[in-house]
Amino acid sequence: MATGRTHRPATRSRGIPEATVARLPLYLRALTALSERSVPTVSSEELAAAAGVNSAKLRKDFSYLGSYGTRGVGYDVEYLVYQISRELGLTQDWPVVIVGIGNLGAALANYGGFASRGFRVAALIDADPAMAGKPVAGIPVQHSDELEKIISDNGVSIGVIATPAGAAQPVCDRLVAAGVTSILNFAPTVLSVPDGVDVRKVDLSIELQILAFHEQRKAGEESEADAALPPVGAHGAGSAAAAAEATGSGVSAQAPAAVPTDAGATTAAPAAAGAGSGTGAAAAASAGAGRKGPDGDVPAVMPA
Amino acid sequence: MATGRTHRPATRSRGIPEATVARLPLYLRALTALSERSVPTVSSEELAAAAGVNSAKLRKDFSYLGSYGTRGVGYDVEYLVYQISRELGLTQDWPVVIVGIGNLGAALANYGGFASRGFRVAALIDADPAMAGKPVAGIPVQHSDELEKIISDNGVSIGVIATPAGAAQPVCDRLVAAGVTSILNFAPTVLSVPDGVDVRKVDLSIELQILAFHEQRKAGEESEADAALPPVGAHGAGSAAAAAEATGSGVSAQAPAAVPTDAGATTAAPAAAGAGSGTGAAAAASAGAGRKGPDGDVPAVMPA
DNA sequence: TCGTGTGAACTATTTCACAGCA
DNA sequence: TGCTGTGAAATAGTTCACACGA
Numbered sequence: 001m002a003t004g005r006t007h008r009p010a011t012r013s014r015g016i017p018e019a020t021v022a023r024l025p026l027y028l029r030a031l032t033a034l035s036e037r038s039v040p041t042v043s044s045e046e047l048a049a050a051a052g053v054n055s056a057k058l059r060k061d062f063s064y065l066g067s068y069g070t071r072g073v074g075y076d077v078e079y080l081v082y083q084i085s086r087e088l089g090l091t092q093d094w095p096v097v098i099v100g101i102g103n104l105g106a107a108l109a110n111y112g113g114f115a116s117r118g119f120r121v122a123a124l125i126d127a128d129p130a131m132a133g134k135p136v137a138g139i140p141v142q143h144s145d146e147l148e149k150i151i152s153d154n155g156v157s158i159g160v161i162a163t164p165a166g167a168a169q170p171v172c173d174r175l176v177a178a179g180v181t182s183i184l185n186f187a188p189t190v191l192s193v194p195d196g197v198d199v200r201k202v203d204l205s206i207e208l209q210i211l212a213f214h215e216q217r218k219a220g221e222e223s224e225a226d227a228a229l230p231p232v233g234a235h236g237a238g239s240a241a242a243a244a245e246a247t248g249s250g251v252s253a254q255a256p257a258a259v260p261t262d263a264g265a266t267t268a269a270p271a272a273a274g275a276g277s278g279t280g281a282a283a284a285a286s287a288g289a290g291r292k293g294p295d296g297d298v299p300a301v302m303p304a
Numbered sequence: 305m306a307t308g309r310t311h312r313p314a315t316r317s318r319g320i321p322e323a324t325v326a327r328l329p330l331y332l333r334a335l336t337a338l339s340e341r342s343v344p345t346v347s348s349e350e351l352a353a354a355a356g357v358n359s360a361k362l363r364k365d366f367s368y369l370g371s372y373g374t375r376g377v378g379y380d381v382e383y384l385v386y387q388i389s390r391e392l393g394l395t396q397d398w399p400v401v402i403v404g405i406g407n408l409g410a411a412l413a414n415y416g417g418f419a420s421r422g423f424r425v426a427a428l429i430d431a432d433p434a435m436a437g438k439p440v441a442g443i444p445v446q447h448s449d450e451l452e453k454i455i456s457d458n459g460v461s462i463g464v465i466a467t468p469a470g471a472a473q474p475v476c477d478r479l480v481a482a483g484v485t486s487i488l489n490f491a492p493t494v495l496s497v498p499d500g501v502d503v504r505k506v507d508l509s510i511e512l513q514i515l516a517f518h519e520q521r522k523a524g525e526e527s528e529a530d531a532a533l534p535p536v537g538a539h540g541a542g543s544a545a546a547a548a549e550a551t552g553s554g555v556s557a558q559a560p561a562a563v564p565t566d567a568g569a570t571t572a573a574p575a576a577a578g579a580g581s582g583t584g585a586a587a588a589a590s591a592g593a594g595r596k597g598p599d600g601d602v603p604a605v606m607p608a
Numbered sequence: 609t610c611g612t613g614t615g616a617a618c619t620a621t622t623t624c625a626c627a628g629c630a
Numbered sequence: 631t632g633c634t635g636t637g638a639a640a641t642a643g644t645t646c647a648c649a650c651g652a
Contacts (some may be wrong), residue, residue, distance in 0.1 A: 363634065
């Protein structure tokens with residue numbers, strides 16, 4: 001593998017920035033809501049507000065798709081819904097399989113937004129024989145032995161992994177071998193996939209940790225300097241609407257802004273520890289002496 | 305606020321970039337795994353592989369935390385686990401409440417990684433009286449009437465919303481009013497919160513749509529002159545994919561790289577359509593005339 | 609007159625590449 | 631000798647601000 005350092009001619013894709021692609025679903029949702037209310041047109045300002053972004057960004061995003069608006073007026077809701085749907089590939093049907101029908105898998109299977117927008121749950125797969133045949137969300141669970149057959153029979157190219165961490169990689173490998181080229185991973189593991197396969201991950205634990213980081217900062221700031229922000233006792237600021245005004249003002253800064261959900265995707269972890277491990281138990285000697293750390297104790301952070 | 309464009313002394317936070325913060329949990333997980341295997345030290349190369357990033361990025365990330373490595377050797381696993389945990393604020397206990405104990409809420413409550421790493425499920429809350437008292441994951445569900453009391457009694461500052469979309473904003477408002485300053489939202493809605501409150505969202509539908517976008521690109525590249533795309537009687541613009549160009553045959557490129565999970569957070573949608581709606585059924589007249597689109601019909605994209 | 613579309617400026621993030629320490 | 635730590639260069643993404651068309 002190695003070879004060049006994966007320079008890659010850079011973000012191919014017709015040129016729509018990833019950041020923009022990630023926001024299209026947001027716009028689409030807001031537009032769909034407007035459409036349902038039969039609103040004929042929206043301005044970038046209004047739509048941006050509904051989608052939770054600022055209008056300049058929205059206009060820039062749309063500019064990558066083409067010129068679908070009308071100066072002095074705004075955007076035609078229906079037309080834009082169509083254009084974005086098409087751009088996202090939602091005008092076609094995407095059969096998906098969900099592997100791992102535990103609590104989470106069942107929740108995903110029942111998730112309404114799943115069926116809408118072109119996604120169709122082609123099958124629910126679980127390794128537990130006892131689950132086989134049991135209907136979840138109206139769909140009978142199938143045993144994982146069938147995985148390959150299901151994938152090819154249905155032309156599935158998107159797989160959702162909701163298995164325990166340990167089973168994720170093996171399942172992923174099988175999915176990929178069977179032809180899946182896009183994976184949504186809910187298991188707390190870094191998946192290694194061949195080039196050309198996309199992986200996106202959703203990780204509760206990571207999200208919480210990011211929140212904790214900011215939460216900790218807030219707490220520290222209280223006493224430090226600016227008091228304004230977190231108003232004592234309970235109750236958070238009141239200003240809710242305040243921010244309104246649009247653009248400027250509010251903003252707020254400490255907004256998480258944009259944080260990668262990431263996706264080791266494609267490139268994927270190359271060597272990924274792979275070998276090694278052989279070490280096995282051994283080294284009960286515990287870890288390093290008290291390195292620079294004045295504290296040898298070390299925390300806890302119990303593993304999952 | 306208004307004043308300068310919210311310059312804010314800049315990202316307060318000691319200066320650790322958001323992108324880095326978002327990766328710390330990843331490193332932590334990899335390190336914890338190594339720690340369990342009693343591996344004493346790791347090089348940036350190894351750890352990076354395990355975390356699914358490249359070593360340069362990892363070293364740069366760590367450099368924001370301080371100089372915790374040893375040249376020529378690597379990083380002391382235990383020590384690094386501690387440092388990152390501390391940085392993320394995981395050395396303290398974070399009580400969290402999960403609101404909305406449906407399929408998803410139950411899955412979250414049962415999620416192991418939840419309890420670990422300093423997070424503790426302080427309470428499960430649901431609006432359905434029938435749920436009250438029923439234990440989920442060993443914790444009895446409490447009625448939402450108790451929400452405020454639970455928040456303050458337990459000093460909860462992090463809330464998880466797993467309710468249906470419609471209930472999300474009201475629940476969010478109550479959580480915030482009760483003192484919660486960090487919210488993890490699983491409901492497919494843009495939450496509006498006051499300044500100082502962080503919101504992160506996890507949205508299955510959005511992730512799938514992003515995958516679909518890339519999947520579509522892959523399909524189109526295969527045959528270059530897209531054929532499979534949506535014929536659709538309507539369809540305004542022509543060229544659709546076409547442009548693709550394909551650049552590097554090797555495809556690859558379309559790696560999602562880093563895409564924001566985002567978080568409208570803070571600023572949040574101000575006006576957000578709010579009112580309106582009253583329109584109700586009315587306007588069956590359908591939307592605007594056939595604007596530039598030669599197609600008045602418009603697609604489907606059924607709403608959720 | 610109003611709001612889109614967009615070049616340009618600015619900010620954030622990633623990658624390079626190499627000096628320097630254990 | 632090997633690997634960290636980090637300026638500097640290269641990219642990516644956001645925001646500004648304003649010309650232009652309906």
